[in-house]
Each structure stands twice: as C-alpha cells, then as structure tokens.
Amino acid sequence: MANEPMDRRAFDQQPERPDGLGTGQRSEYTGRYVVVLDPRDQESGLNALRSAADIAPVERVRGAAAAHVSGLLEDPEVSVLFEDLAVAVVEVRPENRFALVTTAEAQNSILAAEPERWVYASPITAPQQAPTAFFPAYRSDAHVVARHSLAETASAQGPALDETRVTWGLQVIRANVSGLTGRGVKIAVLDTGVDTDHPDLAGRIEDTASFVLGQTVEDGQGHGTHCIGTAAGPANPQQGPRYGVACDARVLVGKVLANDGFGPDGAIMAGIAWAIDHGAQVISLSLGSRVQPGELFPLTYELLAQRALAKGAVIVAAAGNDSRRPGLVSPVGRPANCPSILAVASVNKAMGMAHSSCGGINGQGGEVNIAGPGVAIHSAAPGGGYATHSGTSMATPHVAGVLALLAEANPMASARDLWDALLASALVLPHPVRDVGAGLVQAP
Structure with missing residues (x-):
C-alpha cells in the first residue's frame, strides 16, 4: 500500500x-x-x-x-x-x-x-455508537417497513398485477417469461444461513458452510432463507406464487452472519474465498455497514472484488436502507460502495424509489449500479413457511438471480461480460442515475 x-x-x-x-x-x-x-x-x-x-x-x-x-x-x-x-x-x-x-x-x-x-443484516437493533462519528449499519427490514410513510404504502400498490401465480417482483423484471432458469450456474448467498429442511429449498442446495463459531448453517433469523428463496426458489413452490428468479440454479449457502445478524469482515471474506473455490459465478451479499458522506470505499473489499471478477465471480451487494426519502438520501454502504461490486437499490411496485434506499452521493465507487424490486417481497422463511420483507436486501437477490440467467445464456462469458450485459439490458427508470444506476434489472 x-x-x-x-x-x-x-x-x-x-x-x-x-x-x-x-x-x-x-x-x-x-x-x-x-x-x-x-x-x-x-x-x-x-x-x-x-x-x-x-x-x-x-x-x-x-x-x-x-x-x-x-x-x-x-x-x-x-x-x-x-x-x-x-x-x-x-x-x-x-x-x-x-x-x-x-x-x-x-x-x-x-x-x-x-x-x-462488524457488518449487519436485519432484523437487528443498531448498536450504540462510541463517539467516533462512525455510523451503524443496515437497519432491520422490519424497521424499514414500519417507517414507510402512508404515501409510500399507497404508491407501492402500483399497477394491478395478479400475484396468484408469480410475485410482482418477478413480473416486473420479466423472470417469469424468460426461457432461462439458471441451470448449471451456482449462486453463493452469504448471509444468516438457510432452513435446510424448507421443502422449496432443500433440493436446491449444492453445499453449505458456516463461518460462525458454534452455529450451524441453519438460519435462526430468516434473512438468509428469504434472500436465497428470491435468488433461486423453485418454479413451483409448495404454496403460493413463484418467487424465485433462477429456479434451476444451484445454491451455495455461506453463513457469515450469526443468528443475531452480526458478522465480521473476516467471515465474509472467508465466505467469498469458499464460494469462489466452489465455482460460484454470482456472490450475493445482502449485508453491509453504513458510511459517512464523503467516506471512501474500503480498499480491502475493492481488491478482493477485483480478484473475484478475475476468477469468474460477480459480487452483488445491497446499497443499504439508511435514507429517509425524500428529505434525506444516505450514501451507499460498504462493501456495495466498491467500484468492483454491483450496488443494488430498491424500488416499489409502482417503480417509485423505496423511501429507505441509499443513493450514490459519494464519489469514487459509491454509486448505485442497478435497481431491483425491494418493497413487500414474498419469499421463503424458516420453518417451511413464507414471509414478506422489504429493503435493498430483498432487491439484491433479484439481481443475483438475473446474473445467473445471463450466465446460463452465455456460458463462455467472463464475469465482467456478465456485469456489462446486466447493466446494458436494464430498463431505464424516471429517476436520477444517482438513485437507480442503469435502471431496473431485466431477465434475458
């Protein structure tokens, strides 16, 4: 250095x-x-x-x-x-x-x-801060829903999409009409683990590893199971509508966050190393920590992401849920604020910005790259059931799933090729690039 x-x-x-x-x-x-x-x-x-x-x-x-x-x-x-x-x-x-x-x-x-x-996932309570001017990380997705204004609740209803068979998120990204399923592609989801007995997911899991001392890969919180379901849930779930994007992709589950939603950088980096060794072409991180306006991206994560790209893996990360739109737009959190990590923002059913979604107000890598459905997202939950959550955590696995579809369609493509194809195919939205990057992710 x-x-x-x-x-x-x-x-x-x-x-x-x-x-x-x-x-x-x-x-x-x-x-x-x-x-x-x-x-x-x-x-x-x-x-x-x-x-x-x-x-x-x-x-x-x-x-x-x-x-x-x-x-x-x-x-x-x-x-x-x-x-x-x-x-x-x-x-x-x-x-x-x-x-x-x-x-x-x-x-x-x-x-x-x-x-x-330490990095965080929801639902947790943000830690008390020492007087260092550093900020806590992503708030609970439950808190995200609670603080949506009445206007957000109304606008999130959007058009009258029939969700009897397919969730609204899959419909707006066109995953339900794509002829691709992610077959032959591995998605690594590094999060709070998974319900390995969930009837929709049990047959989809390629391998698991826990990077949390004293805890198995079983998901004691629900965040990981929900994200895995969105990225790669089956075409025909046991109950309710289809909610998984890449319904034939194989899933690598790395538990890098404990059941309380906390985990250190080292566990995440270990999970990335493990995922790359196991052939993941997509690594999904619905986690992170908050940054200050003007704060630079972490060079450690940036160099790691560059090496992941060189080894054939695209890292996708949640932009963060710290904004209070329209009055406050907070910067994209770490590690999504790295230039070589795809930062994902969240939109609602009416294609409006989620009120909590962070924006690209920091330079040198702190931009939003793309947006995904992130409000009132239905997916799998521990215990074999289902839950509805909101946040950039929910938008991120939609993007991860679409990357798997692109990888299936272009088996000889490099990780950088997949990155470029994802952004090139996005649907332009009537929002600043600061907020949605290239636009709404679209399935090939």
Whole structure:
C-alpha cells in the first residue's frame, strides 16, 4: 500500500474486540486488521508485519479449507491467511497497531490494510455508537417497513398485477417469461444461513458452510432463507406464487452472519474465498455497514472484488436502507460502495424509489449500479413457511438471480461480460442515475 494513504483514525480509535454478540453495545471494529497482499509476494508482506508489528502466528488456508475457519477467526492467538486471494485477517496487540499501519504504508507487497469491522443484516437493533462519528449499519427490514410513510404504502400498490401465480417482483423484471432458469450456474448467498429442511429449498442446495463459531448453517433469523428463496426458489413452490428468479440454479449457502445478524469482515471474506473455490459465478451479499458522506470505499473489499471478477465471480451487494426519502438520501454502504461490486437499490411496485434506499452521493465507487424490486417481497422463511420483507436486501437477490440467467445464456462469458450485459439490458427508470444506476434489472 505504499502509494495509498492510510486512515489513521483506525489505530487510535479502534476499540477492543467485544465480548459477545447481540449486546446492543457492539463497537464498530473487531480489534483485528484485514490485510491485502501482493499475490506474487505474500511472504514479504507477512514477514514485514511479523517484524514490525509482532502479528499473531499465521495459519494458511487454501481452497475448500476456507469452510472450516470459524474457530481460527475467533482465536486471538492466530492470524488467518486466505492464500488463494492473498487476504489475511491479522491479530495485533493494540500497542502495535500504529506499527502495522506504518509498515503497510511502506511495503509495496502490502496493498491495503484496514481495521476489520462488524457488518449487519436485519432484523437487528443498531448498536450504540462510541463517539467516533462512525455510523451503524443496515437497519432491520422490519424497521424499514414500519417507517414507510402512508404515501409510500399507497404508491407501492402500483399497477394491478395478479400475484396468484408469480410475485410482482418477478413480473416486473420479466423472470417469469424468460426461457432461462439458471441451470448449471451456482449462486453463493452469504448471509444468516438457510432452513435446510424448507421443502422449496432443500433440493436446491449444492453445499453449505458456516463461518460462525458454534452455529450451524441453519438460519435462526430468516434473512438468509428469504434472500436465497428470491435468488433461486423453485418454479413451483409448495404454496403460493413463484418467487424465485433462477429456479434451476444451484445454491451455495455461506453463513457469515450469526443468528443475531452480526458478522465480521473476516467471515465474509472467508465466505467469498469458499464460494469462489466452489465455482460460484454470482456472490450475493445482502449485508453491509453504513458510511459517512464523503467516506471512501474500503480498499480491502475493492481488491478482493477485483480478484473475484478475475476468477469468474460477480459480487452483488445491497446499497443499504439508511435514507429517509425524500428529505434525506444516505450514501451507499460498504462493501456495495466498491467500484468492483454491483450496488443494488430498491424500488416499489409502482417503480417509485423505496423511501429507505441509499443513493450514490459519494464519489469514487459509491454509486448505485442497478435497481431491483425491494418493497413487500414474498419469499421463503424458516420453518417451511413464507414471509414478506422489504429493503435493498430483498432487491439484491433479484439481481443475483438475473446474473445467473445471463450466465446460463452465455456460458463462455467472463464475469465482467456478465456485469456489462446486466447493466446494458436494464430498463431505464424516471429517476436520477444517482438513485437507480442503469435502471431496473431485466431477465434475458
């Protein structure tokens, strides 16, 4: 990272690792650092950090072994290197954080070093904030619905679409009239897990892994199951209308968020490494954390996303639910604010902006790329049932599913080709590019 200035707030304001999940007092940071290394010279960077910052001993992880790192990521005596992506989650004592930062600045073999943060999914209560001017992350989808104004509720009704057989979301993106089903394509959904016994999803799951220590991949919250259903639910569900976009795609389920909706960057990066190793062409992240106006994108995630694209995987992420439209438009959250990650906004049934959907008000990658249906979305729920939720979390798997359809239609296409085709085929909407990017996602 010799040519990139470090944010020096990181080492002197970063609190210690919290004692537990779900306390309501969780800090913004975990106490670790994420370090991106030159893949051609990983050892030089690690040696420099050992010498200058006395980082904890490094455990090396390759390929499928990424599925078994939850214990390592929670061990304060161990740093973890994902060799395939040249990304390390580093343990360092508080008194050595400044040395780590300055070493990263000086070493050409270290491309980025940033404090590891917690990311969030709904439904949770945002943590209390220390006086660091950092903000909490995505609010509960239940809260998103609750704060919709009466005007939103009325406008969201939109045209009289018959949802007896197909949800409104699938109709407006034209997934229900596409001849493509995502057959032969793998979608990785990194979230709170899945109800592995759900009758609509049990036969769709290719593989699972939990990156949460002490928790299986079973979804104790519902967010992951809902997102998986939208991306790849079956053409003929057990009950109600069809709600899945890529109904024949295979699903890789990575539990990177605990049942309370919290998870660290390291677990998400482990999930990305695992998904790529298992052949995912699409990686869906309905998660993130809030950023300030003017805040730069995280270079660690950006470099990771670039490497994912080079390995054939497009990462799609929720733009965030922190706006209070029309009066307040908040910036796209992280990691969706990275230039090499597709940021997804949310629209309602009438093609109006969801009042909570974040916008592209930050430069250098913080734009919205595309929009998807995200208000009153029907999908699968734990216990074999169904639920209706709202938020950019719900819009994101619609886009992930369409990418799977594009991948089926263009089996020789690169990840960047799929990205370009997705944006080129979007339906232009009567909203600023700041809010919807290229427009509403459309199935091929």
